[in-house]
Amino acid sequence: MVLLYKAIGAEVFVVSSGAEAEVALKKIALVDNSEYAVVFIEESVYAGIRDDIQERLTKRPLPSVIPVPSGKTEKGKSFSLKRLSHIVEKAVGTDIS
Numbered sequence: 001m002v003l004l005y006k007a008i009g010a011e012v013f014v015v016s017s018g019a020e021a022e023v024a025l026k027k028i029a030l031v032d033n034s035e036y037a038v039v040f041i042e043e044s045v046y047a048g049i050r051d052d053i054q055e056r057l058t059k060r061p062l063p064s065v066i067p068v069p070s071g072k073t074e075k076g077k078s079f080s081l082k083r084l085s086h087i088v089e090k091a092v093g094t095d096i097s
Helices: 002-007 018-028 051-059 079-092
Strands: 038-042 064-068
Touching: 018 038, 018 051, 064 079
Parallel strands: 038 064
Antiparallel strands: none
């Protein structure tokens, strides 16, 4: 998955746990004047981030931190797909799924 993001020119931060993700997010997303508008994070890693950090991330207008499904997610159990659907529904005013 990392190579895919690199191929399209995205800056990639490789982490393997929620704790490592918290350190990276504090440097790139939880600072004033972040240079990032969108941060994609695999939901398996996002699930390991402390609730208080997740709450701080959702209250900030930018960057938008978006959990995405990983290959480890069982079909139908992806909270990130549900969250993305909710975000799209809020943006366009209707459920498009």
